[in-house]
Amino acid sequence: MDTRAIDRILKKHNHEHSSIIAMLQDLQELENYLPENSLEYLSEKLSMPLSKIYRIATFYNAFSLTPRGKHLISVCLGTACHVRGAAKVLDRIRMYLGVEVGGMTKDGLFSLETVNCLGACAMGPIVVAGGDYYGQMTPAKVAPTMKNYGKKPPKPAAKPPRRKGKK
Amino acid sequence: MRRITTPQELEEVRKEIQNGRDPEKPCIAITSGTSARAYGSEKVVKAFRDELKRRRLGKKIDLRVTGGQGFDEREPLVIIHPKEIMYQRVGPNDVEEIITETLLNDRVVDRLLYVHPQTGEKIARKDEVPFYKGQMPIVFGNNALIDPTDIEDYLAIGGYEAFAKVLVAYSPEGVIDIAKRSGLRGRGGGGFPTGVKWESCRNAQGDKHYVICNADEGDPGAYMDRGLLEGNPHSVLEGMMIGAYAIGSDEGYVYVRYEYPLASENVKTAIEQLRECGLLGKDILGTGFDFDIKISRGGGAFVCGESTALMASIEGEAGEPRAKHIHTVESGLWDKPTNLNNVETWANVSFIINKGADWYTTIGTEGSKGTKIFSLVGKVNNTGLVEVPMGMTIREIVFDIGGGIPGGGKLKAVQTGGPSGGCIPASLIDIPVDFDKLAEVGSIMGSGGMIVMDDTTCMVDIAKYFMNFLKDESCGKCTSCREGTRRMYEILDGITQGKGEESDIELLEELSWVMQEASLCALGQTAPNPALSTLRYFRDEYEAHIKDKRCPAGVCKALITYRINADKCTACGMCKKVCPSDAITGEKKVPHRIDPEKCIRCGACVSECKFDAIEVV
Numbered sequence: 001m002d003t004r005a006i007d008r009i010l011k012k013h014n015h016e017h018s019s020i021i022a023m024l025q026d027l028q029e030l031e032n033y034l035p036e037n038s039l040e041y042l043s044e045k046l047s048m049p050l051s052k053i054y055r056i057a058t059f060y061n062a063f064s065l066t067p068r069g070k071h072l073i074s075v076c077l078g079t080a081c082h083v084r085g086a087a088k089v090l091d092r093i094r095m096y097l098g099v100e101v102g103g104m105t106k107d108g109l110f111s112l113e114t115v116n117c118l119g120a121c122a123m124g125p126i127v128v129a130g131g132d133y134y135g136q137m138t139p140a141k142v143a144p145t146m147k148n149y150g151k152k153p154p155k156p157a158a159k160p161p162r163r164k165g166k167k
Numbered sequence: 168m169r170r171i172t173t174p175q176e177l178e179e180v181r182k183e184i185q186n187g188r189d190p191e192k193p194c195i196a197i198t199s200g201t202s203a204r205a206y207g208s209e210k211v212v213k214a215f216r217d218e219l220k221r222r223r224l225g226k227k228i229d230l231r232v233t234g235g236q237g238f239d240e241r242e243p244l245v246i247i248h249p250k251e252i253m254y255q256r257v258g259p260n261d262v263e264e265i266i267t268e269t270l271l272n273d274r275v276v277d278r279l280l281y282v283h284p285q286t287g288e289k290i291a292r293k294d295e296v297p298f299y300k301g302q303m304p305i306v307f308g309n310n311a312l313i314d315p316t317d318i319e320d321y322l323a324i325g326g327y328e329a330f331a332k333v334l335v336a337y338s339p340e341g342v343i344d345i346a347k348r349s350g351l352r353g354r355g356g357g358g359f360p361t362g363v364k365w366e367s368c369r370n371a372q373g374d375k376h377y378v379i380c381n382a383d384e385g386d387p388g389a390y391m392d393r394g395l396l397e398g399n400p401h402s403v404l405e406g407m408m409i410g411a412y413a414i415g416s417d418e419g420y421v422y423v424r425y426e427y428p429l430a431s432e433n434v435k436t437a438i439e440q441l442r443e444c445g446l447l448g449k450d451i452l453g454t455g456f457d458f459d460i461k462i463s464r465g466g467g468a469f470v471c472g473e474s475t476a477l478m479a480s481i482e483g484e485a486g487e488p489r490a491k492h493i494h495t496v497e498s499g500l501w502d503k504p505t506n507l508n509n510v511e512t513w514a515n516v517s518f519i520i521n522k523g524a525d526w527y528t529t530i531g532t533e534g535s536k537g538t539k540i541f542s543l544v545g546k547v548n549n550t551g552l553v554e555v556p557m558g559m560t561i562r563e564i565v566f567d568i569g570g571g572i573p574g575g576g577k578l579k580a581v582q583t584g585g586p587s588g589g590c591i592p593a594s595l596i597d598i599p600v601d602f603d604k605l606a607e608v609g610s611i612m613g614s615g616g617m618i619v620m621d622d623t624t625c626m627v628d629i630a631k632y633f634m635n636f637l638k639d640e641s642c643g644k645c646t647s648c649r650e651g652t653r654r655m656y657e658i659l660d661g662i663t664q665g666k667g668e669e670s671d672i673e674l675l676e677e678l679s680w681v682m683q684e685a686s687l688c689a690l691g692q693t694a695p696n697p698a699l700s701t702l703r704y705f706r707d708e709y710e711a712h713i714k715d716k717r718c719p720a721g722v723c724k725a726l727i728t729y730r731i732n733a734d735k736c737t738a739c740g741m742c743k744k745v746c747p748s749d750a751i752t753g754e755k756k757v758p759h760r761i762d763p764e765k766c767i768r769c770g771a772c773v774s775e776c777k778f779d780a781i782e783v784v
Contacts, residue, residue, distance in 0.1 A: 018483035021466050025425075059485040059642075060466025062425045079388035079582065079618045080544035082632050088770040095747060095769070115426060116469065116636060119390030120202045121544035122239035122551065133205035138774030140745040 001037050005030055010045055017048055020056055024063055033064040069104045069111035071130040071149045073097070078117030081124035085138070089125050090114065092139040096146055109150065168318060170445045173453045174331045177322075184323045193228045193270050194248040196311065197257075200235030200397045201390075201429050207258070208243035214259035218266055228270055234315045234398020234433070237307060237552040238298050241281065246293055246311065253293035254279035284548065284570060298549045301568045303530070305538050306514045307391075307554045310398035315433045318440040321401040327446060329520035330408050334454045339369060342413035346516070348524035350536035355381055355472075355509030356587065356613045356689075358535075358602040364506060368496040369414045371504035376416040379500065379507040380407055382423045382430065383477060385469040386585025387636065389616030391540040392510035394552045396423070396430035399514070400437040404460060406513030408447075409520060411458045414506050419460040422477050425467040435462055469586075469640035473688045474499070474507045476642065487642045488688035509614065511540060531557035535601035540615055543569050546576060547619040561596040565619055576621035580704070584613030586633045586640075587693035589700025590626065609700045611693075625722035626705040627712050631659035633697035641690065648691030651682040655698060663723040667713035672702065721783035724768045728784050733758035735780035742772035742781065 009026045013019035023042065028034055034057055043050040057063045075090045090101075097105050097112060104111045120126055123135025127145065134145055171177050195215055199208040212232055219225050236244060241255035247269050254265065254276065261279060268274045280289040281296050290296050293311075304311075313320035321327075333342050347362030368376060380403060384392040395403060407419050423431045438460050441447040449457045463481045470476045476486035478500045499505025515537060519527050531537050535557040541564065544550050548570035555564060561581050565571065572578055580590040583600075589610035591598075598604050602612050620629070638652035655678050658671050679695030686692045702709060711717045718726040731742070731751075736758035743751040743759060750766040753759030761772070761781075773781045 016483075018481070020483040021480065022464060025464060025466070055485055056466075056483075060425075060468050062465075062467035077387070077636075079585075079616070079632070080550070082387075083545045083618060083620055083624050083629070085770065085774075092747070092769050092771065095767075116385070116640075117387035117390070118201070118205075118426065119384075119393050119542075120205045120239070121388060121390070121542065122202060122242065123205055124544070124550075126205070135205065139769050139771035140775040142771075143745075 001035065001041065003041060006038060006041055015046060017046060020053065021060065024057060028063060033067050067104065069109050071110050073110055073112050074115045074128040076118045076124065076126040077114045078121060080121035081126055084124045086125040088139050089127065089137045089142065092142040096142050168440065168444045172445060174335050177327060177331050177452065181322050184319050188323060191249055194231055195228060196231045196233050196246040196248060198236050198242060198244045199232045201393065202235055202239040203242040206242045210259045211243050211257050211262065214262040218262050231314050233313065234310050235394045235552065236311050239551040240549050251293045252291050253281065253296065255281050297570065298551065298568055301563060302554050303538050303556050304554050305518055306511065307395065307540050307552060309402060313399060315398050315400055316436050318401060326401055327405055329517035330405050331452060333409050333412055333520060334452055334456055339413045339415060342409060343369065345519060345524045349519045349527040351515055351519060352535060352602060353509060354511035354614065356611065358612060361508060361512055364496060365410060365413050368504050368506040371497040373504045375503045376414050377500045377503055377505040378407055378411045378414060378416045378419040379505060380421040380513055381472065381477060381507055381509045382421055383465050383472040384424050384614060385472045386614050386616045388544050388618045389542045389585055389614050391542050391552055391615045393427050393430050395510050395514050397433050400434045402514045402517060403510050404437055404441065406516035407460060408458055409516050410506065410513065412456055417457045420463050420481055421460060422463045422465060422481060425465045431462060431464055470642045470690055473690060478505065487644045490687055532599060532601045534603045541617045542615060543617050545619040546572055546621040548573050557601045558599040560599055561591065572621050576623065579622050579624055580620045582618040582620065583616065584611035585616050586637050587611060587689060587696055588613045589696050590629065590704060592704040609703055623720055625718055625720035626701040626708045627659065627662055628722045630698040630701045631656065631663055634659055637694045645686045645691050647682045647685035648694060651678050652694050654678055659698065662709065662712045664725045665716045669713060671713060672709060727768065728763050729761050729766055729768060730782050730784050731759050731761055732780045732782050735778050737778055741775045745771045745775045747771060
């Protein structure tokens with residue numbers, strides 16, 4: 001934990017409780033997720049109950065309490081992408097990476113997330129991998145795309161795991 | 168930029184900027200909003216910069232990086248002024264040729280022009296492309312004329328003239344009167360008369376009043392607000408400043424959706440420029456009016472588009488809505504009178520002030536004045552943002568501007584209003600689009616998403632899609648919404664899995680009624696709409712799923728099987744290669760077969776087959 005960096009975040013927002021969401025955004029940018037000890041430090045410095053911070057961190061989708069992989073894969077599930085077959089693309093990615101939405105691959109290379117519309121509907125279905133946009137995605141394009149990031153297909157090919165509840 | 172302390176000085180600065188510009192000077196405008204960037208526009212911008220520098224043409228030719236200009240399907244666009252020649256899908260390799268041919272030798276590069284899909288004709292001028300021809304660009308049109316990060320561009324086209332005018336010539340009540348007479352209604356979805364809202368807020372008791380711009384554009388498939396904020400942030404801020412003067416507010420917030428980093432950045436830049444030149448801050452233009460604007464970034468929660476949830480989020484709380492027995496115009500942000508309007512509503516304001524309420528009322532229909540920006544997406548040829556007068560028919564928007572359905576598909580429905588809206592069947596596409604007509608057919612205007620669906624879209628699957636979205640986004644405060652969306656999703660999911668029962672439809676309708684009656688905010692109250700509207704117009708599809716265990720559109724995995732049509736199969740082996748479950752067999756030159764036991768219906772073979780040989784049965 002880089003306490004000096006967190007102190008800078010606190011100072012930037014004048015220790016104001018109302019800026020907690022912005023502070024957590026900055027913290028997440030720093031660490032790629034919200035580590036427990038950083039949140040404890042924040043709680044102490046702000047004199048804000050940890051439970052309150054936890055409530056904010058779990059209410060908003062932007063925050064992750066678990067580490068994220070080296071490459072973040074975001075599959076757009078906006079309506080425009082959906083009617084063009086985004087669900088099939090997501091299924092194929094889940095199967096290929098062997099990871100559920102919200103999870104990280106065992107090798108720490110990938111995190112898989114979904115997003116409710118990136119507003120680049122002309123390109124749909126869209127997958128953003130490590131910040132690069134891949135438009136007009138199809139299930140067949142998944143394997144070649146993931147290979148760009150050093151992921152070989154799992155063997156033997158397995159049935160896709162069932163999708164459970166909330167991401 | 169220097170400080171501007173009086174309205175006269177503002178006009179002087181504007182004149183200086185305008186005099187320094189020659190409208191006949193060649194200018195290369197490149198679109199580089201989020202959509203264009205996804206297509207690699209930043210590389211095109213760099214290539215133009217480098218090439219102009221290399222050839223020492225920087226003084227002869229201007230370069231302008233604009234936000235999106237609507238036609239996202241063809242991004243990145245390059246428009247050469249003053250002749251308005253539009254090139255589409257431009258890549259870095261085209262740059263040299265464009266400069267040599269078009270800018271230096273006045274010749275058009277044919278291969279980069281838009282080709283009319285029906286006539287095959289190549290169209291050179293932007294305003295003659297069918298996508299633009301049918302539009303009425305008022306609010307969104309200025310995106311083409313400005314670099315959103317340069318306040319001088321905005322001032323050059325008359326920016327902040329309306330703001331200065333109200334400070335000097337109008338009383339706050341006078342401004343409210345104009346807003347009321349214009350008939351402007353909230354563009355965020357509610358359609359509440361803007362002037363009336365301003366008046367209630369102005370009249371509310373309190374030592375401090377807030378104005379808020381709601382840029383938490385959460386409807387999937389809708390991005391009008393992002394287009395405006397990215398491409399012309401000053402027009403939105405100017406509207407807020409005029410509104411703040413009318414209401415008597417000295418502090419404003421722009422609440423920007425988490426997923427819109429570029430929009431946040433451009434608004435931030437615009438606010439800094441305004442502070443620097445004194446158009447935000449204390450004693451603006453020496454008139455005694457104080458006003459400043461802050462940015463608040465969302466945390467990725469759809470419910471925060473609801474006004475009370477949004478205000479809770481600005482306060483640093485979880486974004487849960489509250490009951491509105493007392494309206495936010497009386498007690499909103501930090502319990503102070505607060506006026507919240509959507510991005511597009513604010514962007515309309517300066518035009519109304521400049522051209523007058525009477526002018527505004529000549530556009531649109533009886534109950535809905537002005538234009539509306541729609542995000543035309545889905546199964547449509549020309550995806551993009553389109554601005555049309557209220558009252559245009561869905562047919563005109565989808566077919567004349569949107570260019571119809573790709574691949575010769577048949578229009579099935581148009582979904583408007585996001586997860587709170589409904590699906591309008593193809594038989595009703597001749598209705599004029601305005602607030603009241605859309606409500607009559609069981610949908611809503613919403614914020615302006617218009618998702619086109621063709622015969623390969625399953626309407627039960629669409630209802631399930633929205634319900635899945637809403638169950639994830641329900642904040643959980645009201646049981647009716649939290650549990651209702653979950654139960655409705657489970658029922659719809661069951662139907663798409665072939666486990667539906669005949670009593671399901673009745674149960675869906677009963678749950679819908681409870682959610683409408685018992686939920687606090689619009690998210691829960693309107694959550695059943697996608698299910699109800701598809702039940703109203705596409706009940707036969709529900710029945711096909713429930714009774715015949717069949718998905719007529721061929722979408723629901725559990726109810727379909729893939730089969731290779733031996734007459735069409737050329738045995739190229741592509742499907743076999745991409746099949747992840749080794750379900751496809753076949754030798755060279757022999758039509759292939761799919762083993763239904765092994766097939767996981769992932770659809771990889773369908774997307775890969777060049778001969779349409781794989782059929783859904």
